[in-house]
Amino acid sequence: MPHRPAARHWDIFCTVIDNYGDIGVTWRLARQLQREFGQRVRLWVDDLASFARLCPGLDPECDVQERQGITLQRWPKTFPDGIAAADVVIEAFGCQLPDAYLAAMAARPVKPVWLNLEYLSAEDWVEGCHGLPSPHPRLPLTKHFFFPGFTERTGGLICEADLLVERARWQADAAAQAAYWKGLGVPPQAEGELRVSLFSYATPAAGELLRAWTAGNQPVRVLVPEGKVLGDVAAVLGDETLQAGDVRQKGHLAVHVLPFTDQPGYDKLLWSCDFNIVRGEDSFVRAQWAARPFLWHIYQQEEDAHLVKLDAFLSHYGATLSAPARHALVAAFHAWNRGQGMAAAWAALTPQLAELQRHAQGWPKQALGSAGLASRLVQMVENTLQ
Incomplete structure (x- = not known):
């Protein structure tokens, strides 16, 4: 950006979905707006207890608190009157603003910039919808749609200014990685060992792949943060009591169950593994910044609408791959998301890993384009208020 933007007050509203993707994105965005652009951010969250898993030190019983420069405020079911509306208002992922807050927005002499932060998609239609206005039917307010995406005509992707440099420095620092693994109780990487992080929704594909690794010839060490896929892992190992801290070995497969971590900790896990299996939206983007091969377990939608979204991403991501690598990658993504055929898909993918x-090393700069999401968001606000 040509100059530092004016410091404005932002309100971001977010409802916590059980998979943490929504709050993960908004928490990351709030911190970036404050740290890199000097914005004053208040994050309204309806479920502080769940949010606390991503934000160590957060007190779920405290209605208003400050963490990492961000004001965190409980979003109560009955929204109070008298709350002043911010200069910029973001409703994340279609959550509905309270009527009392909308009235406060309408009462301002200078109306707020009101944005609906949408879910990320690589589909072509996103370019035509990004930035479109939606006037309120009764109040003198206009909402604009902000679509993250993979092209210059979209809202871009969330990426902190120094992240790619920090990641490259970490991946070049063998001592830092060794200390990291030691802190998790994970032994040094053996010769020929494949190290994989597994953070996905429950799926039969997980069990199929783990059984293939168990019977395979290559040693595979899988790091599994606590989450929905742990039941599939437990079924393969024959141990329904798996919990954080447990280590199990079966054939050529070693499994370490990790505690749920904060966002910087998860970044380091992605950076330190050879291959990552991720889910949802926030982890999906972070896997791309990790510059490692990965599989994405997309959130399932009715009538297989998610597979259209999956293929749209693969058309971007795989455009410059050789035909064998592209075909193997697409087959593996589909096998994981359809829950079948994963063992054969992995066998075909393995020769393409190099x-x-x-x-994966070159993809982050290509995907980021001219600017990240936060920069494009701030620029849109500046243009609107000029």
């Missing part, structure tokens, strides 16, 4: 690793 090319996929080279591709």
